[in-house]
Amino acid sequence: MLFRSRLLGEALELWRGAAMQDVGLVDSAAFDAAVIRLEELRLTAAEERADAEITLGRGAELVTELTDLVAAHPLRERLAAALMRALVAAGRDSEALLAYQRTREALADELGVDPSAGLSALHVALLRGELGQRPESRKTNLRAELTSFVGKDADVAAVRDLIAGHRLTTLVGPGGSGKTRLATETGRALLGDLPDGAWLVDLAAIGAVEGDGEVGGVAQATLAGLGLRDALLSEAQNADLTDRLIGAIREREMLLILDNCEHVIEAAAAFAHRVLGECRRLRILATSREPLGITGEALWQVEPLALPEGDASPGEIASSPAVRLLRDRAGAVRKDLGADEHTLRTMARICRALDGVPLAIELAAARLRTMSVDQLASRLDDRFRLLTSGSRTALPRHK
Numbered sequence: 240m241l242f243r244s245r246l247l248g249e250a251l252e253l254w255r256g257a258a259m260q261d262v263g264l265v266d267s268a269a270f271d272a273a274v275i276r277l278e279e280l281r282l283t284a285a286e287e288r289a290d291a292e293i294t295l296g297r298g299a300e301l302v303t304e305l306t307d308l309v310a311a312h313p314l315r316e317r318l319a320a321a322l323m324r325a326l327v328a329a330g331r332d333s334e335a336l337l338a339y340q341r342t343r344e345a346l347a348d349e350l351g352v353d354p355s356a357g358l359s360a361l362h363v364a365l366l367r368g369e370l371g372q373r374p375e376s377r378k379t380n381l382r383a384e385l386t387s388f389v390g391k392d393a394d395v396a397a398v399r400d401l402i403a404g405h406r407l408t409t410l411v412g413p414g415g416s417g418k419t420r421l422a423t424e425t426g427r428a429l430l431g432d433l434p435d436g437a438w439l440v441d442l443a444a445i446g447a448v449e450g451d452g453e454v455g456g457v458a459q460a461t462l463a464g465l466g467l468r469d470a471l472l473s474e475a476q477n478a479d480l481t482d483r484l485i486g487a488i489r490e491r492e493m494l495l496i497l498d499n500c501e502h503v504i505e506a507a508a509a510f511a512h513r514v515l516g517e518c519r520r521l522r523i524l525a526t527s528r529e530p531l532g533i534t535g536e537a538l539w540q541v542e543p544l545a546l547p548e549g550d551a552s553p554g555e556i557a558s559s560p561a562v563r564l565l566r567d568r569a570g571a572v573r574k575d576l577g578a579d580e581h582t583l584r585t586m587a588r589i590c591r592a593l594d595g596v597p598l599a600i601e602l603a604a605a606r607l608r609t610m611s612v613d614q615l616a617s618r619l620d621d622r623f624r625l626l627t628s629g630s631r632t633a634l635p636r637h638k
Contacts, residue, residue: 342358389560407522408538409525442500488521512533543561543596564600573607
């Protein structure tokens, strides 16, 4: 919407007076038709820009301009509606009612018709006090998690500090180490500090179609993640996708989470470098199995969950992050798990066999639906055959 408003404003600034005012054709129907067409285009552009500006919350700044336009074109209901909305945004509701009344009278006197259904509905909303109520703008596309976040609270704090000091931070680690979950939990923790929110861009699907791995594919995924794809793809069809994105977010103070960069690492790095250079208030948190390799990039190595020592007491075992995760996820599939020393030490053995990798521990916990802790521990010698099924909604690489 910001890009649309700016583009329409630049187009309107090219106008100087009336259309073809220096052309001296007299009694030419074709010339008159061309003038009318150009004037209609100018007024339509003015209406489109007013709608965009009001949607962006700048209606109060347009009151004078729209008052002049409505006075010059009293039968254009779209201009009248824009003026009413702008007056409400400025806290001048009574004047908005007068603007509607003048438009209704002009339509009756000149055309003998009533206001359209749209303008009448706007009038009713104003009378009910509904016109000035703006829905709270969406600040994130991060989904609510179905499971608790276990064992990485200190990592969230550390990554927040990196984001505060660096405009590009990359979480690096092997598959299944919990990079995505750490990134989303960090983004959620930062929402209160980001006026324009935190947005997840999943790059896992890029590359399925030939050419998708280019920078344009990353830009298209970002537009979709931000909910801007449909709006911007209909505008400026010849513009580069990344240019459109930059035009839309240039002034936004936000966090982009570029998830799963490893298989499009070159494209992701080029995209991040470009948008960070153009959008000075933007910060990026990337997840990848390798760094993006951009100057100024801060790195955080995502380690497996800490394991209990071999001689740890039952209390130390129960409080270790890896065992806490196993117990938490296992509790969702069965309620008869014990907390005795034998069970805890067996759980510790399971977590050690899985190297503390969060994804592997969660897959193992799902197996406890049909087997005991001892059975699971004894079968982990062939863990790649045992841990083959998980969530049906998981990404293919996790399955």
